[in-house]
Amino acid sequence: MQKLTNIQREARETLAKKARGEPTKGGDMALANMVEKPAFAACLEAMKAGGEHPKTSALKEILVDHFARSKETGQSTRAMVAGRRRDQFGGFRQHFLARVKRQL
DSSP states (O other), rough: HHHHHHHHHHHHHHHHHHHHOOOOOOHHHHHHHHHHHHHHHHHHHHHHHHHHOHHHHHHHHHHHHHHHHHEHHHHHHHOOOOOOOOGGGTTTHHHHHHHHHHHH
């Protein structure tokens, strides 16, 4: 959560630099443009309220649906989830497995 707040702060600083006519890096402007989008603000607010990141929620729904269809057809299946950083999936696997077992 703190990282998102820092990103938002950095983006505001970049926009202020641009408004003053100071040079900015391309990546900084891309970040600033992303933070200005309503979807970013909605995501940030959802996470502040204790909710999950929208992509995490969507991933869980997709996986639950996948395993439910597999159970209905009686076929064995597996799923592989990839991410940039290993720590993103720290508690996800255990939380997800518990949820799937409850729903199936």
